[in-house]
Every structure is written in structure tokens, then in C-alpha cells.
Amino acid sequence: MIGMAGIRSNDDCVEGALESIRHRLAKAALLSGLRHLRETCGPLRGEVACLRCLNPFVRExxxxxxxxxxxxxxxxxxxxRRPDVLALSGTVSVFLFEVHVRxxxxxxxxxxxxxxxLAGLELDAAVLLDDENRARWTGREPLGLPLTAxxxxxxxxxxxxxxxxxxGTEEFQALAGLVGHLRRTSPQWAAHFLHKAAKRLEVSTIALQNSGPEALVQAVEAPEALxxxxGAxxxxAVARKARWPSARSLLLDGLALDVDPWEDTPVVALLTNPYDALTKTALKRKAVPKEALHAAxxxxxxxxxxxxxxxxxAYAGRTLVQRLGEGHTASTVPDLTHELSRATRxxxxxxxxxxxxxxxxxxxxATASAAVPAEGVALASVAGLEARVEEELRARRWKSPDRSDVNxxxxxxxxxxxxxxxxLDFGVSVITGGPGTGKTFVIVTERAC
Structure with a gap:
């Protein structure tokens, strides 16, 4: 038993000695790399986890x-305390390093x-040395991810x-420009937008209003400026906000919209012409909510x-899509003119x-098909579909086969x-009749001719 205890003690000593050697070599590699950077006037760069997305990236x-x-x-x-390595400016400590082996x-x-x-890092020795204790980091590349910062x-x-x-601050810049314009022309609307934005950002409304609309951009692009x-x-807290609200969501909040009627239209284009996306929605024969038009x-x-x-x-698109839902592909010019004048004043x-x-x-x-009463107008997309159907129906007509054989x-x-x-005379036919009138027999006979 005594011998076995002695063996374990010897193993511990050997392991401790190896750990001490690796620790010293890792510190030497770190010192050598820092010296190289200092002598070549290079910055110390290293991998860290992004506060927002948690993905690693290289920073100074x-x-x-x-x-x-x-x-x-x-x-x-x-x-x-006595850190493993200190970077000094004169006699003042500017950065500390701790090296982890075990x-x-x-x-x-x-x-x-x-x-x-004092800022600092705890680094795994594996960042600085390879498995054979040779220097892996020389200062020419960024340091690997730290264990602690x-x-x-x-x-x-x-x-x-x-x-x-x-x-992605272009959209926030556009939103900030809108709020800045409102501050000059309609202070109440500006205050409303900033209040809604403060709730989403989870900051004080007063702080955001005092900082001005440019803070909307800084909160995304450079929160350290705030x-x-x-306050630090x-x-x-803003810098660490993982689920960052988009400029689009802030705009929808300010307009009191629960649903986004503009689909994927960028905020910059949306603020330039909010009707364009709604018109495109109508041309796809999709309903345009009245609330979306009012928001625009x-x-x-x-x-x-x-x-x-x-x-x-946009209003014409909504009106004609509504008529589609009622079973009408078009409207007369007088009816459409009256409806648009009433809705838009x-x-x-x-x-x-x-x-x-x-x-x-x-x-x-576009001008509607001939099936619509005189002066008919339809959505261009609907008129195009009707014209295409008409062309295909005409193309399906063919010459009647020889029917001299009366069999x-x-x-x-x-x-x-x-x-x-x-x-047999037309490419498209509709055969109707009650039960037992011979519809199937007629089709079989037509197919046999």
C-alpha cells in the first residue's frame, strides 16, 4: 500500500512538472508574440464572441x-495580484493575461x-502552444477565443x-430621417414614434427623446457612443440586446399596424413611396387592407x-381586387372614377x-376584354390573363374531320x-345534360372519331 501511494505521488509530481513546463512555455510564447507586435507597431487582435449573435469574430x-x-x-x-503576463505602458498596467493549462x-x-x-483575458495554453509545446501563436495572427474576459x-x-x-443601418437612418422631419413639422408625431421605439428598445422614453432620432442609428451601429x-x-444592455428590433418593426409600431402590409419592401423605398408595394400586391390579385392604404x-x-x-x-388596385372577389373581372370607367374620387377625395x-x-x-x-360592358377597365394583370386565355382558346380550334362516313x-x-x-369542330366544348342523357357515350364517340 505504501509503495502504491508512493507511485501515485511520483505520477502527480511528473504531471505537475509537465504542467509547469507547458505553463512556462505558453507564457514565453505570449511574451514573444506581444514583443513582436510592439516592435512592429501592430495592434493586438483576438477572437471574441459577439455580444448580440454570440458568433466569434476578430476585434482589436x-x-x-x-x-x-x-x-x-x-x-x-x-x-x-500577480497575473501570468502584464502589458504595461511605462509603469501602468494596460492589459493582463492568465494562462490556463489544467x-x-x-x-x-x-x-x-x-x-x-483592468481589461484582460484567460487563455487556454492550447491557443499559444501546439501538442508538442511549440509556439502556435506568434503575434502575426489573432489570438484564439479566451476562456474568460x-x-x-x-x-x-x-x-x-x-x-x-x-x-444594416440604412433603414435605421431612413427612420431617423423621418423622425427628424417630424420633429420639425409635427412634434407630437415625433414624440409618438420615439415613445414606441423606446418601448421596443427597452430604454427610457425621455432618454431617447433627449438623445434625438440619431440615437436610433447609434443604438445599432455604435452603442458605445451612447x-x-x-449611462454605461x-x-x-443595448449592446447586448440579442433580438434587435428592425427599423421596419419600429415603423409599424409607430403607425399602429399589427400586420405588415408591405411584405418585403425595404424601409428606404417604403418611406419614398409607400403606395408602390400596395399596388404590386393588388396586381398579384391579392387583397389590399384598407388600414394599409390609410397608413400609406x-x-x-x-x-x-x-x-x-x-x-x-393603389386605391384603384384595391377597388378592382374587391370586384374580383365579387365575381367581376373589370369595372366601367364611370364607376371606377366615382369610386376613386369618393375614396381619395x-x-x-x-x-x-x-x-x-x-x-x-x-x-x-388596361382595357378589359370584349365580354365586359363598354368602357370596361381591369387590372393590367387580369386583362393580360384574359387575353392569354382567349388566345389559347382560339389556338385550340381545328378543322373538322371528314365525316362522310355516317357510321x-x-x-x-x-x-x-x-x-x-x-x-369535333371546336377545341373546347362543354357537354351538359341530366343523368342518363348520354354524356359519357357522346364523349366516347367523339374520342373515337
Missing amino acids: LLAAGAWTAERNEVVDVGSA HRVDAEKSAVYEAGD WHLERAPRPFSICPECRG RAKW ATAE DLLVRIQSLPLVAERLE VRTDEVARWVQSAVRKGAVL WMQGLSPEQRAAVGLA
Whole structure:
């Protein structure tokens, strides 16, 4: 038993010695890489997890020239601890490193670092050395993901947000431009939009209103710029917001819309012409909600946009789609003119001129088929379908076969003979009759001819 205990003790000693060797070599590799960066005036870069999407990306940890020396096993004055490696600017600590081989930094030491102000990382030795203890990191490439990070998000450092999560601000810039315009023309509407946005962002309405609409862009693109306005804790909470509300959702909130009637139209295009997407929806023969038209009217009115023709297009599309639902593929010009004038409050003569112009252009309205009463107009997409069906029906007509042989008439009544003759003369026929009248017999005879 004593011998076995002695063997275990010897194994522990060997393992501890190997761990100590790997630890020293890892620290040496870290010091060498930092020295290379300092001498070549390069920044220290490393992989970190994005605060929003949690995906790893490379960010700057220390700017070029931010440190003048790197030391191992020296006391950091601020924490009164001895990190594995310190980056110093003169005698002031600027960044700390702990290297993990088998044992993580203990909770007490980590709590001390957390309570301080110095930024730092705990790195696995595998980031710095390969399996044969040769230097893997030389400073020429970013450091691998840390096990722990301290104070990387403290001012004046930028937050760890990847470029993808900082991007897509064009729509927020458009929304901020809208709110900025409203602040000048309709302060109550601006306050309403900012109040709705504050609820989505989970920040103070007063703070957002005091910061102005540009804060909508900064909250996405550069939340660190909001530290001075909103406080470090609120700015960091915004930076860490994983499910970031889109500019589109903020716009819909401001317009009090529960459903998005504009489908995938970008906010920038939507604010330029909110009617365009609704007209396209109608041309697909889909219903356009009245609330969507009213929301578009509101957007146009608060921005003072001159979109009379575009508005008439959207309203005409909705009216004609409604008629489709009632079983009518078209409307007469007088009826459509009257309906549009009533719905939009545009003078009847102006609407009539617009209808004539729209029919000539053929993009939204077109002359209906001959089956519709005189002066019929339909959606261009519907008129196009009708024309295509008519062409295909005409193409299905063919020359009647030779029927000099009267054998095909045997067994048929006069009405059945007429039906077979029509079926042979035309590509498309409709055969009707009650039970037992010979519909199937007529079809079989027609197919045999």
C-alpha cells in the first residue's frame, strides 16, 4: 500500500512538472508574440464572441503603441495580484493575461479582476502552444477565443459587436430621417414614434427623446457612443440586446399596424413611396387592407410627399381586387372614377384624366376584354390573363374531320349527333345534360372519331 501511494505521488509530481513546463512555455510564447507586435507597431487582435449573435469574430484588444513593455509574474498595482503576463505602458498596467493549462483561474482571483478596471483575458495554453509545446501563436495572427474576459466592454473600448450586427443601418437612418422631419413639422408625431421605439428598445422614453432620432442609428451601429447619454449600464444592455428590433418593426409600431402590409419592401423605398408595394400586391390579385392604404396616406401626409398618381394606383388596385372577389373581372370607367374620387377625395375630372392616362400606359390599368360592358377597365394583370386565355382558346380550334362516313352517327340521337359535331369542330366544348342523357357515350364517340 505504501509503495502504491508512493507511485501515485511520483505520477502527480511528473504531471505537475509537465504542467509547469507547458505553463512556462505558453507564457514565453505570449511574451514573444506581444514583443513582436510592439516592435512592429501592430495592434493586438483576438477572437471574441459577439455580444448580440454570440458568433466569434476578430476585434482589436490593444491598439498599436498602447503598451511599451510586457512582463510576466509582476504585481499589478490595481489588483495587488500577480497575473501570468502584464502589458504595461511605462509603469501602468494596460492589459493582463492568465494562462490556463489544467487549472482555471480561481473564483477569488477572478472576482478581484472583475472588481477592478483592468481589461484582460484567460487563455487556454492550447491557443499559444501546439501538442508538442511549440509556439502556435506568434503575434502575426489573432489570438484564439479566451476562456474568460474581463472588462473588454468598459469605456473607452468599443463593445464586442461583429460587423454584421453593426450593419444594416440604412433603414435605421431612413427612420431617423423621418423622425427628424417630424420633429420639425409635427412634434407630437415625433414624440409618438420615439415613445414606441423606446418601448421596443427597452430604454427610457425621455432618454431617447433627449438623445434625438440619431440615437436610433447609434443604438445599432455604435452603442458605445451612447454611454455618455444613457449611462454605461444602459448602453451595454443595448449592446447586448440579442433580438434587435428592425427599423421596419419600429415603423409599424409607430403607425399602429399589427400586420405588415408591405411584405418585403425595404424601409428606404417604403418611406419614398409607400403606395408602390400596395399596388404590386393588388396586381398579384391579392387583397389590399384598407388600414394599409390609410397608413400609406399617413406616411405621405406627414412627409408632405407629392404622390397623387401613385395614390390613385393603389386605391384603384384595391377597388378592382374587391370586384374580383365579387365575381367581376373589370369595372366601367364611370364607376371606377366615382369610386376613386369618393375614396381619395380627389376631384372627379382629375381622376377621370388619370384613368385615361393609366389605361394608355398599361402598367396598372388596361382595357378589359370584349365580354365586359363598354368602357370596361381591369387590372393590367387580369386583362393580360384574359387575353392569354382567349388566345389559347382560339389556338385550340381545328378543322373538322371528314365525316362522310355516317357510321359514327349510329346509335346517337339528333342532340347527341349535334354535340359530337360541335366537339369535333371546336377545341373546347362543354357537354351538359341530366343523368342518363348520354354524356359519357357522346364523349366516347367523339374520342373515337
